[in-house]
Amino acid sequence: MPPVRRSKRIASTNAKGIPKAEASPSTRVDDSAAEPARPHLLNLPRDILSEITTYLTAESTTCLTLTSKTALSRLGKASWAEFSGATRRHYGGINPLFKLLKRDLPGHWHCSTCNVLHPPLKPPRAHRTTKYTRNCLREDPVIDFWPRTEDGDSPRYSLVFSHLTQARQPVVTPQNVNPIALFDGDYTVQQGGVEYRLISAGRWVGLQRNIIITQEHRLRRAVLGEPLRAEDVLALPLRVCAHLSTTTESPPQAEQGRSAYRRNGPLLSHAVVTAFPESLQGDYNLSHSPEGPFRKLTGAEMNQYRDAAADDNYIWRCSSCPTKFRIEYRARAAVANAVESNNAELVITAWHFFGAEPRDVYRFWIMSALRIGPDLPPRKRNCEFFVTERPLPDFEIEYVDGPIPCQHCGELHIG
Structure with a gap:
């Protein structure tokens, strides 16, 4: 049996010179690891998410991409072409995207020059x-x-x-x-x-x-x-x-x-x-x-x-x-x-x-x-x-x- 070697590291002491007890491994259970992941729309597979968004209108899909960067990366900017750029469609002066955005942004007004919603x-x-x-x-x-x-x-x-x-x-x-x-x-x-x-x-x-x-x-x-x-x-x-x-x-x-x-x-x-x-x-x-x-x-x-x-x-x-x-x-x-x-x-x-x-x-x-x-x-x-x-x-x-x-x-x- 080999001899037991003692550690050369100096044990930490408190103010009175009494060695501190070594920390024991924690026995606390991580609640976050045990809790199951909550279902989220953006956690779905890409093909399923794409199938769901096909039932949305262009303005609703655009509003969904504006909710977070993750939504924008998963859905892309294809729906934006309906309302901006040279390929935008004309809706007879009433843009459904701005009509939908103004529902959640009361008091904002649409600027025809820069094509954005301005605050009151x-x-x-x-x-x-x-x-x-x-x-x-x-x-x-x-x-x-x-x-x-x-x-x-x-x-x-x-x-x-x-x-x-x-x-x-x-x-x-x-x-x-x-x-x-x-x-x-x-x-x-x-x-x-x-x-x-x-x-x-x-x-x-x-x-x-x-x-x-x-x-x-x-x-x-x-x-x-x-x-x-x-x-x-x-x-x-x-x-x-x-x-x-x-x-x-x-x-x-x-x-x-x-x-x-x-x-x-x-x-x-x-x-x-x-x-x-x-x-x-x-x-x-x-x-x-x-x-x-x-x-x-x-x-x-x-x-x-x-x-x-x-x-x-x-x-x-x-x-x-x-x-x-x-x-x-x-x-x-x-x-x-x-x-x-x-x-x-x-x-x-x-x-x-x-x-x-x-x-x-x-x-x-x-x-x-x-x-x-x-x-x-x-x-x-x-x-x-x-x-x-x-x-x-x-x-x-x-x-x-x-x-x-x-x-x-x-x-x-x-x-």
Whole structure:
């Protein structure tokens, strides 16, 4: 019998120097090994699985491949050709695959440009334009010329045409009779020592339920004790609509053979300066002579100059889009330790009219969107350097909350 050899490995000890007992093999039974495998559709043999899927429609088979990578590897992408690529079939404008997917994805909408389902559209106060949304919007412009800081995540207001199409199908509830909450927004940015606050709201006005978006621009000095002057406002990139701004920059150079741009008009700058008290107006150059920073006034603008001189609460109008605005120099609420000159703000209230009929909504949308560029043809230009006077509808800016009696039938309608 060979001698018993002892291991040279030092036995492990605990804190008191007592050798630890060697671990004995576990006698625990593995429950997972004993449990039988659960039956699964993808665990079936390939020929049986293929026979089962022959009873499914193409859209159902495609949805099954989207459930997991295993399903995609077992079934392949043969059913995808029905709905994507050059070999896709046409179903008369109603794609059964997207109809089936929207059942499980409520609120998603089908984009005809990229042929995918997009998540629900965010309201203008949260919508952001990216390179993907530009492809989906194609040539449809985005209205986002309201003030914002350079930071990409800063508060801003971005309006797209799909917001108006949603507003044309209102859902009236007892809690929300007249306002359109989709267009609500309120944020504040600071630019050039001026605190700029934008308040937005939407309304259905009149029996035809015309869509009007109200923009309220509130400007005041950010430094306590310093009064807000007209030159502080005119130095900002202030814009009311696509055609009314305070910029004095030179117009862009148009391509050869295309009609050139003109200089900006002084209408908005004149309305801002005249709203201030004389002590805060300064000597800002509003000349529209050939040597001045602005172009010559049109006949309609000269009429507004004359009418505004006789009315302190005058409502100005844009001659190129259905936009009205009013400018007021208001005293704010009393603030402790604040001088009187700082206790005021400039309030610019603008009303943007988009009509009620689908064709009118899109026509007014194109008028209201800012489109500028040296390579744009004249029919697509829309900015303060390319103003086209056109006949525009007059609209009421006042609205009535709740039902109002009809003058024709006497019944109550929502105003």
